[in-house]
Amino acid sequence: MKKEIANWGNYPVMESDEQQFSFDDQLQQMVKDTHHFIPRGNGRCYGDASLGGQTISTLKYDKILSFDVQNGVFECQSGLVLDKILEVIVPKGWFLPVTPGTKFITVGGAVGSDVHGKNHHVDGSFSNHIVEMDIVLADGRVLTCSPTQYPDLFEATCGGMGLTGMISRVKFRLKKIETSCIKQKQIKADNLEHIIQLFEEYKHYTYSVAWIDCLKKGKGFGRSILILGEHATINDLNDKQRKDPLQLPKKKQITFPFNLPSWVLNTFTVKAFNFLYYGKNFKKEINNVVGYEPFYYPLDAILHWNRGYGKKGFIQYQFVVPMNAKQGLIEILQRISDKGIGSFLAVLKVFGKQESLISFPEEGYTLALDIPVRKGLFEFLDELDQIVLKYGGRLYMSKDARMKPEVLEAGYPRLQEFKDIVKKYNPDGKIRSTQSDRLLLTTN
Amino acid sequence: MSTVLILGAASDMAVAIAKKYAAEGNAIQLAARNIQRLQPLQSDIAIRYNTTCTVHEFDALNFNSHQAFFDQLPVKPDITICVFGYLGENETARASWVESEKIIHTNYTGAVSILNVVSNYYAAQQKGVIAGISSVAGERGRQSNYIYGSAKAGFTAYLSGLRNRMFHEKVHVVSVQPGFVYTRMTENLTLPPLLTANPEAVANTVYKAVAKKKNVVYVKWFWRWIMLIIKSIPEFMFKKLKM
Numbered sequence: 001m002k003k004e005i006a007n008w009g010n011y012p013v014m015e016s017d018e019q020q021f022s023f024d025d026q027l028q029q030m031v032k033d034t035h036h037f038i039p040r041g042n043g044r045c046y047g048d049a050s051l052g053g054q055t056i057s058t059l060k061y062d063k064i065l066s067f068d069v070q071n072g073v074f075e076c077q078s079g080l081v082l083d084k085i086l087e088v089i090v091p092k093g094w095f096l097p098v099t100p101g102t103k104f105i106t107v108g109g110a111v112g113s114d115v116h117g118k119n120h121h122v123d124g125s126f127s128n129h130i131v132e133m134d135i136v137l138a139d140g141r142v143l144t145c146s147p148t149q150y151p152d153l154f155e156a157t158c159g160g161m162g163l164t165g166m167i168s169r170v171k172f173r174l175k176k177i178e179t180s181c182i183k184q185k186q187i188k189a190d191n192l193e194h195i196i197q198l199f200e201e202y203k204h205y206t207y208s209v210a211w212i213d214c215l216k217k218g219k220g221f222g223r224s225i226l227i228l229g230e231h232a233t234i235n236d237l238n239d240k241q242r243k244d245p246l247q248l249p250k251k252k253q254i255t256f257p258f259n260l261p262s263w264v265l266n267t268f269t270v271k272a273f274n275f276l277y278y279g280k281n282f283k284k285e286i287n288n289v290v291g292y293e294p295f296y297y298p299l300d301a302i303l304h305w306n307r308g309y310g311k312k313g314f315i316q317y318q319f320v321v322p323m324n325a326k327q328g329l330i331e332i333l334q335r336i337s338d339k340g341i342g343s344f345l346a347v348l349k350v351f352g353k354q355e356s357l358i359s360f361p362e363e364g365y366t367l368a369l370d371i372p373v374r375k376g377l378f379e380f381l382d383e384l385d386q387i388v389l390k391y392g393g394r395l396y397m398s399k400d401a402r403m404k405p406e407v408l409e410a411g412y413p414r415l416q417e418f419k420d421i422v423k424k425y426n427p428d429g430k431i432r433s434t435q436s437d438r439l440l441l442t443t444n
Numbered sequence: 445m446s447t448v449l450i451l452g453a454a455s456d457m458a459v460a461i462a463k464k465y466a467a468e469g470n471a472i473q474l475a476a477r478n479i480q481r482l483q484p485l486q487s488d489i490a491i492r493y494n495t496t497c498t499v500h501e502f503d504a505l506n507f508n509s510h511q512a513f514f515d516q517l518p519v520k521p522d523i524t525i526c527v528f529g530y531l532g533e534n535e536t537a538r539a540s541w542v543e544s545e546k547i548i549h550t551n552y553t554g555a556v557s558i559l560n561v562v563s564n565y566y567a568a569q570q571k572g573v574i575a576g577i578s579s580v581a582g583e584r585g586r587q588s589n590y591i592y593g594s595a596k597a598g599f600t601a602y603l604s605g606l607r608n609r610m611f612h613e614k615v616h617v618v619s620v621q622p623g624f625v626y627t628r629m630t631e632n633l634t635l636p637p638l639l640t641a642n643p644e645a646v647a648n649t650v651y652k653a654v655a656k657k658k659n660v661v662y663v664k665w666f667w668r669w670i671m672l673i674i675k676s677i678p679e680f681m682f683k684k685l686k687m
Contacts, residue, residue, distance in 0.1 A: 001631060020631065023454070023481045060456075063484035064491045077484060088492055 005055070008306050009046035011313030011373050011401055014434065016053060022060045024168065030056060031166055032140035038433035039162040041106030042081055045113060046316040047401025048434040049161045056166065058108050064088065065169065072174035073131060078108030078167045086292075091246050094174040095231070095292070097129035101347075103297050108167040113398035114159030114359035118207040118229070118296070121352035125361050126172075127158035134169040138430045142168065156421040159359030161397055163422045163436055179245040181232040182207070182295040186286045188278070192222025192333065196326060196365075199226070199350050206230050207295075213274040214336050214346040214369065215267065222333060224348065225281060232289050241289070249293040255303040259311045267340045274344075308344075309372045315401055317381060318368035320351060320361065321393035328391030329365050332384055336369070339380060343369040358418045360396040368399070378402050397435070405440040449473040449521035451502060451558060452528025454481050456627035457577065460643035461525060464651050466493035473521055475502035475513070476528075504528050504554030505546075514561045523573045523654060524562045526555050529596075531629050537591045544591055551595035556602055563606055567613040573654055574610070575618040576603045577646070580662070583621075583671045586687040607659060618653045619660045622646050623667040639664065 006013040019034065021027045031037075038052040042059065058079030065075040072094045074085065082096060083103040089095065100115040109115075111133065116125045123129075132146035135157060143165075145154040157164045185205075189195035195210050202208060207229035216223050234245055299305050306314070321328040329348075336343070347368045351361045371377060385407045388395065394411025395403050409415050419441060432442035448465045450458050453474035462472050466489045474482045474489075474497065482499040489497040502513050530550035537543040559574060566572030581589055582596030600619060607617035624630065624640040641663045653661040662668045677685075 020628075022456075022459075022628070023478075024484075025481070063488035065484055065487050067491045 005040075005043065005051060006313070007043045007045050007047060007050060009313050009316060009399075009401060010306055010309070010311070011315065012048055012051070012434070013313075014048075014051055014053075016051065016055050018055045018057050020057045020060050027056075027061065027166065027168060028136055028140045028142065031136050031138065034430075036430055036432055038431060038436075039078075039108060039112070039166045041079060041109040041112075042104055044102055044105045044109065045398040047399060048438070049113075049398055049400070050109075051434045052432060058106055058166075061168070062106075066171075067092075069094075072176060073171065074174055075169065075171040076107055077169060078106060078111075080107050081105065082107070082110070087248060089174055090177070090180050090248055090292075093177055093246055095177045097173060097175045098123055098126045099296055101297065102300055104300060107170050107172075108162075111158060111167050111170060112160060112162045114356070114361075115398075116351065116361050118209045118227075118349065120354075120361055121203060121208070121350055122206050123175075124352065124354060125158075125356075125359055127359065129173045130154075130158070131171040131173060133157070133167055133171065135165040135425075136168050137165040138426045138428065152421045153425055155357045156418055156425075159356065159397075160418065160422070161433065161436065161441075163431055163433075163441060164425045165431065175231075177231045177246075178234055179232045179237055179241070180247055180249075180292055181237060181241060181245075181289050182229040182292055183232045183236050184286075184288055184290050184295060185228040186281055187226045187228070188281055188284050189222075189224045189226055191220055192224075192330060195222060195224045195226060195348065202226065202228055203350070208349065210348040211277070212333070212346040212348050212367075213278050214333055214343055215271050215274060215340070217337055221337065222330075223278060225278065227295075229295055236289055238289075249291050254301065256305050256307045259307045259309075261310060264308075264310070270344060309370070312373040314370050314372045315377065315381065316368060316370050316399040317384065318360075318366060318396040318399045319384075319388045319393050320364050320366040320396075321388065321391045322362065322364040325391035325393065326365060328387060328393060329367060331387050331391075332367070335384065335387070341371055341377070341380065343371055345370045357414050357421075358397075358412060360394065360398070362394070364393070366396075368396075397439075400435065403439070405438070408439050445469055445471060446522035447471045447473060447519050448523045448525065449475060449517070449562075451475050451524065451526045452504065453485070453499075454478065455527055455529075455629070456643045457622075457625060457646050458525075458527040459485060460647035461527060461650055462489060462497075463493075464644075464647035465523075466495050466497065468651070469493075469495065470523075471496040471519070473498050473500060473517065473519075475500040477501070477503045502558075504558065505549050507554065507557040510558045510561050514558070514565065520565065520569075522571075523575070524559075525650065526559060526574070526576045528554070529577065529579070529629070531589070531592055534589045534591055547591050548595045551592065552598040552602070555599050559602070559606065563610060563615065563617075566615040567610065570614045572615045573618070574606070574615070575620060575650055575654055577620045577622065577650070578603060580621050580623050580667050580671050584675050584682070588687060604660075616654075616657050618650070618658055620646070620650055620653060620663070621660065621667065621671075622649075622663040623670075625663070639667075639670075 037054040040050040040055040061077045061079035098117045110126045114125045114127045205228040210224045210226045212224040353363045354361045389410045429442040436442040454476040486497045532547040578600045579596040581593040582600045603619040624635045649663045
């Protein structure tokens with residue numbers, strides 16, 4: 001069925017012929033019969049990674065295949081959304097090993113983007129927890145791969161943006177929890193130096209992330225709030241919470257009903273928002289116990305918050321620079337604050353070590369910024385790309401809608417190896433997206 | 445807890461109905477032609493809702509197998525829901541008897557065949573509930589899908605007669621009349637969003653109708669009135685319309 005689709009950033013928007021399937025045999029046939037396509041889940045990557053003239057949607061392919069409650073091993077079809085997994089596993093005392101900031105992504109998407117969470121420095125990315133998975137290759141064959149079985153296919157699929165084939169089944173390990181709550185600590189940092197020092201000081205925490213006010217100049221440049229968390233134990237709960245320690249959050253969601261006019265977001269309003277957000281924590285440090293939802297998924301409470309950026313959409317710019325290159329971080333934040341390009345969401349976190357072929361994380365600092373699309377933005381981001389590269393960093397493909405192929409190549413030293421594996425399993429470039437064509441990963 | 449048999453369990457409507465009954469704590473029996481297709485749904489329901497879910501091979505068009513299919517069920521269902529159907533292509537069916545036959549036999553003959561078996565069993569037990577998913581297309585023949593419509597008309601009349609007979613046997617029969625529903629069956633059609641329900645809405649309607657012992661239910665309330673208007677157009681005018 002032809003329809004207009006866009007991912008979470010609402011940029012770009014394009015017409016696509018979307019096919020759906022529910023069964024294994026249908027999927028294999030569809031993959032064989034479709035000339036060019038890209039797998040598509042819930043469309044929560046930001047740019048054009050799951051866009052193309054033809055897409056195969058996994059959303060109806062969402063069945064749980066097995067759940068070993070004793071050992072915490074979960075197996076499902078690739079279209080299952082994390083939200084639905086949490087509903088099943090949390091009451092049984094298990095949690096996702098790694099989760100991004102939204103629970104509305106599919107398992108297939110989690111693998112294709114090799115998502116990371118606030119615990120990357122401790123637990124790595126999603127692919128570190130995969131036992132095995134099935135891939136439907138371009139010719140309809142199904143291969144089971146794992147770190148030891150077809151390891152090249154496995155590695156190129158984790159973070160490979162769906163280009164190796166259609167992920168159909170994923171089996172992964174869960175994390176044991178005693179309660180569904182998080183023991184949270186929030187600390188205010190006066191500036192960038194301070195927040196980096198705090199990250200260092202609190203690196204033993206399982207979960208950590210910082211919100212940065214990226215418009216503040218002068219002494220308070222880089223002021224931020226560090227948010228730390230641990231899974232709460234029974235002893236951390238109050239009497240009321242103890243009655244049902246593994247309870248699921250109650251459903252209540254507010255929907256952002258329409259696109260805001262784009263003039264609403266300007267330097268002034270973003271400054272005001274940041275002022276209020278930073279100021280809402282009166283105390284230097286707050287310690288409390290909260291449900292897992294506000295901790296992991298604060299923005300999921302507002303459905304379609306992406307409409308806040310207006311019809312033209314927005315770009316999420318996320319990069320990582322190595323640990324010893326924090327000067328790069330400073331330089332980029334300075335450029336943003338000088339330019340006055342505001343972002344409600346500027347999120348900083350530290351990645352731990354990771355060996356990867358095409359996955360985004362590497363040891364260092366990662367910063368994510370939301371910036372509404374406007375005139376001159378892409379030129380400005382091209383300049384930022386050069387700073388990222390100068391410091392030996394790279395950009396996140398799941399958030400990308402505009403980088404140039406040279407930027408990808410310079411950021412991912414094993415790119416050629418990745419391309420070769422894609423070529424091996426998807427020889428005619430049948431599986432391709434707007435992004436993969438733009439980045440010259442599939443053009444032949 | 446009841447055991448619910450779902451005939452034609454691989455369709456989108458059937459999946460939604462199975463999930464609704466499982467969520468309310470019932471045991472589920474999934475029946476369809478292709479058991480392999482049902483297996484992921486079976487594990488999904490069993491794990492998600494912590495209930496018993498079994499799969500059974502059933503072919504609506506293999507009439508001779510229906511008695512044996514029902515006899516072999518390890519547990520006899522308290523509620524039987526007949527969901528299977530085949531929309532087909534009216535254009536193709538006009539030219540090809542094979543297509544016409546498939547439409548008629550799937551929507552009518554197959555349903556009568558299996559529900560005769562089930563209703564005889566329920567009559568002997570003096571208890572049980574049967575729900576049949578028919579269609580508003582069966583309420584008046586239209587040029588665009590009268591072969592499907594006539595088969596559904598037959599099914600609607602069958603259910604009504606069955607309800608009458610089974611009332612005296614303490615068995616209840618529900619007729620469900622969905623209008624447009626977003627499913628695999630209709631994915632190539634352009635449906636008017638206001639008039640179109642999703643499979644979950646159908647599942648909720650079926651669940652409530654069975655629980656409240658309703659006789660004939662429409663998934664979206666206005667379909668009853670739309671069909672009333674369509675049925676009241678005099679034939680000499682109706683035949684001139686392009687519907």
